[in-house]
Amino acid sequence: MVVQYFVPHEQSEHAKEFLLDWIIVIGIFALALGIWSLISVSMDKINKRRTNWEYSAVTLIGLVTMTFFGFTAHGDGSWWTYFIALIVLLAALWFYVQGLLSSGGKPMTNILIGAGLSAVFALITIFDNSWTFHFYTPEGLSNMMFINFFNYIMVPLQATMFALLAFFIASASYRAFRARNVLASLLLIAALIVMLRFTPGPWGDLLAKTSTWVMNVPNLAAQRAIIIGIGLGIVATALKVILGIERGYMGKG
């Protein structure tokens, strides 16, 4: 791939595309592993009744529910069977995973109950025409419930988590900006100048000018030094990987 950079020919671009595609395809299998990891860690917590196991159950319900919404489309008619089907599905999966994971106990019983519940789920799916599964067309993405969950759960939660930063930035500056030594004082003064840049008062204009200068001159210089350093660090790391000097990622420390 190093060679690829110097070879502009289209064959070389094709090679690059293939490699990127491969990584995506591998990612598909990795995602399966990831989801399995989430499920098994959560189930483990639930089975062993570790502290806060209840919340792991909530996570799993959320996961299955959202996935169910994503693969189904609801047409006209009653929503009741749709939600009953979802609950039956949750229960079936619950018993299956219990059966697969439980170290002691009676795995077979759990799996049998799971099978029974799946049969009920299958019957509902077959006889209820108000909703259908769609694995080959992304109709689930426009499922009303899928969109509602996205709009009223994911979006506000994302925005709120992000907005927590307003508080964290406040507490971090309270705690850390202490004039302990030269370095800490420089950090503090630079931050104060920039933060005060739009305060009203005779010094406002001066501070605004100073903060612009700080952003354009010392800031630019230090960033450039960091960037050059990072560039070399990346090349060195990549080179070590290619030459086989660094095998840490394979666990060969």
Added chain:
Amino acid sequence: MELFGIWIAALLTLGIYSFLYKDNPVYKATEAIFVGVSAGYWAVVYYFDNIYKKFWEGAVTSDNPDYWMYGGAVLGLLFLTRLFPKIGWISRWPLAFIVGATAGLYMVIYFVTNAMNQTASTIMDIVARNAAGEILWMDTLGTLVILVGVVTGLVYFFFSKEHKGVFGTAAKVGTWFLMITFGASFGYTVMSRMSLFIGRMDFLMSDWLHIIK
């Protein structure tokens, strides 16, 4: 439905904020919902974007199948061998492939954009002049400061030389530059982070509680 949704959203929002006081059951529940729903969301989106569109349509049902994709699929299957302890070592192959390909792909790109281009922009006229040829003292000072900052900053990053004497002083000046940068960027970010909170406040006050100013 919309009213219901806004109530849910508002309660979840408050659930997250309760974390600021301390970890509590409401936050734990909110977090659990968030993790579950988002993992499900990404799984579905990933399925349709990649498994379906890229792999299924590109390599299986396509008239002009992209057989290369199967290579990726084989590597992906090898990846799954990790589920079986005895042959789990095979899963290192795709892993080595990913890491190796990445390393190769980005090595030169970073060398160019980070190291070479940045060096090129450091090579500049020190004395700034306006169109009339008069020397602009402030700008000249600025370029000098930039030059000093870049040089001392780089000196700071030397690993194999002890920070002593002239070299040590330069490295120290370098850290000053770094600290000024960090302080200034931190201060600069406060405003945008506050805007995020103002946005959430808007949502709670107007959309949910309808307390309009």
Added chain:
Amino acid sequence: MKKTALALLFFLGLFSVSLAQTDTSKSSFVTPPRPVTDLTAFDSNNDHGHSITLNWTPSADDGAGAKSVISYRIMRATSAGGPFEEVGLAPAGSITFKNSSSIDPASTGFIPDHTDYYYRVDATTMDTTVISSSDIAGPVQSSGQWFNKGLYPVFWAVIIFTILTVLFVFVAKKGRDLYVRPLAGIEAVDDAIGRATEMGRPILYVMGLGTASDIATIASFTILSRVAKRVAEYQTDLIVPCYDPIVMAVAQEVVKSSYMDANRPNDYNEDDVFFITQAQFAYVGAVNGIMLRELPATNIYMGKFFAESLMMAETGVVSGSIQIAGTDEIAQIPFFVVACDYTLIGEELFAASAYLGREPLLLGSLKAQDIAKAAILVLALIGIILINFGVGQDIQWMNGFRELFKVTD
């Protein structure tokens, strides 16, 4: 209010349509502009093919003379006789145009390689009927090149860097002791693991939001392998929550092998390295929860981080953990510096694995990095001296020197 007062106007439309609709009777008569001259067409340099570059001397009425030229229409045909079709538009004042397409034959405007094309450039005025055409240039074919000549300097720089690295690795292997200055953040890692053991609390290792295709994440894997090995030796717990499934799988492998290296394969628990979700803020929420519930003695953040840097680091402060961070994401370094006890800045992240491993092989590459930095400093200073003190002597050569570093992709 009167119609004439305060008329608000928002006027936009499609260019081609508009030209056809312009009421020519109202517009004043425009004399045809003088045409473009010296039109040349050639295969674009150093590319993947499917591209032809045109150069020309602008019309005498472009920005001068009658100032009537508003744009140049690039016309192309497969034979000298036409018919010519429009393939692009360049604003007045331009002297070059690149007619290129993607390598995908199905894409619109695809230009096959090794096919004859003829080009013509029309100087256009505000009146669509008044244009003047240049002479026809062609035939010309596009083709891909096997080596990008514009990248020679990069090529040599990479070769030299590689040789340097190999050289120093050999020097180090021969047993020459290479000095490396201490890095506080690295030394803290050892202490932190010891502290966690004493307190009987786990160590939280966060890989960030990077994917396996980020070099920072690869660097993080190498650091994780050293940390995991020590953790296994000390028999402390390790928690690695992951954002990306591939990263999770690799991290599991890394931790597992490290436990084997430490001769404690039985202590390894697959569930120590686990996947949470691929939504940035849900991931942050979960990690924050882990911090407050498991109360890790040490939080280590290595890899690519974005807005979550401060959210995690501040929560880590609340849980009373020692925090060590390292990232190459420049915008986030300030937050780690402010909230963490130790921060590896930029390049230090990439050097960390060499430090932790203390192997001559890896230290050798650090030396090569330093030499490269020194070379950059020296070359930049030479460049500055040349530019500032050599004015008027050999400007061409100096620009060449600067160009040596400037690479456009």
Added chain:
Amino acid sequence: MQLLERFMKLDRRWVYLFLVTVCVIAYYADFSLPTIVEKETRSIYEFLDSLPPGERIFVAIDYDPSNQAELHPMTYALMEHAFRKKLRVIFTALSQNGPGMADQAIKDITDSVKVERTYNGVTFAGREIVITAMGQDFRIPFPADYYGVPLDSIPMMKDAHNYDDIAILVDISGGNITDAWISYGQGKFDFPLALGLTGVMTAQYYPFLQSKQVMGIMGGLLGAAQYEDMTDNPGLAKDGMRVQLMAHLVIILFIIIGNIGYFAARKKHK
């Protein structure tokens, strides 16, 4: 001393509580903070204010919803000023979602100033060409407005042909279209150009102010607040700035408190 030392280790929750309280109060409070008006904003205001009624100005709306919070207040402040001065305003939008932004602003403003007609727009590719072509005649890229009304039949456009017929061009932008306005517009046709930019972009464009290519810059919410101040028309920007400023002051206050505590503790330990 005891009290001062406690300043050093305040629980972060006090910081949070105080911050929320202040923000909520500032959000609802109806007080107005004086803003120091910077020279680069004042020059835009003074230019517009000196124009006689009926003069044409040209406003380019080049931002997307993601920058709305920062740039909308600026557009509103500028437009209200222009309309009160009875200036005639020509709008273009050359960015992807710009027309939507402009449309919203125009609708909101015309609600309050009662303008008779509004026009909407669509996006257009190849902005350098559009900018250059408008230097010849606005009718070249845009023979009609968005609703299809030919420019010639709109009274205010009767004798408006190109940049020579406008007094000033204000580009309110959240992206690199500004570069095109500077080099292809101002650079070629030499009209007075003023910029309204996001806070992050501002520092980048100061060199153009120095080289006199740009006659004024409004930077982010702050610039908008300054403009509102000068036109004596407090609006969105002043509201937002009030919360911003108070929040910044709270943070600074806590930094100072923390340092007082720190020095008190150090003094004692000596």
